[in-house]
Amino acid sequence: MPKCPKCVKEVYFAERVSYHGKDWHKSCLKCGKCNKTLTAGSFSEHSGQPYCTTPCYGALFGPKGYGHGGTESHAYS
Ligand SMILES: [Zn+2]
Numbered sequence: 001m002p003k004c005p006k007c008v009k010e011v012y013f014a015e016r017v018s019y020h021g022k023d024w025h026k027s028c029l030k031c032g033k034c035n036k037t038l039t040a041g042s043f044s045e046h047s048g049q050p051y052c053t054t055p056c057y058g059a060l061f062g063p064k065g066y067g068h069g070g071t072e073s074h075a076y077s
């Protein structure tokens with residue numbers, strides 16, 4: 001049984017999401033910005049952390065996200 005990299009508990013097939021070569025619980029795969037639960041295909045990844053493709057990833061790392069300065073300090077909270 002694969003273990004979820006987030007909570008380190010076993011992941012059953014019904015609640016499994018493959019991401020980054022690992023199997024995650026659906027409820028453990030959350031956006032690093034808004035903390036919303038993500039579904040396969042609806043998120044983008046940055047530095048190993050998944051984000052909603054819209055609006056979070058675009059806001060943080062898209063063309064509009066640059067130029068605000070201090071990108072690191074706002075990515076996690
Ligand atoms: Zn988990």
Ligand SMILES: [Zn+2]
Binds near residue numbers: 032033052055056
């Ligand atoms: Zn988000």
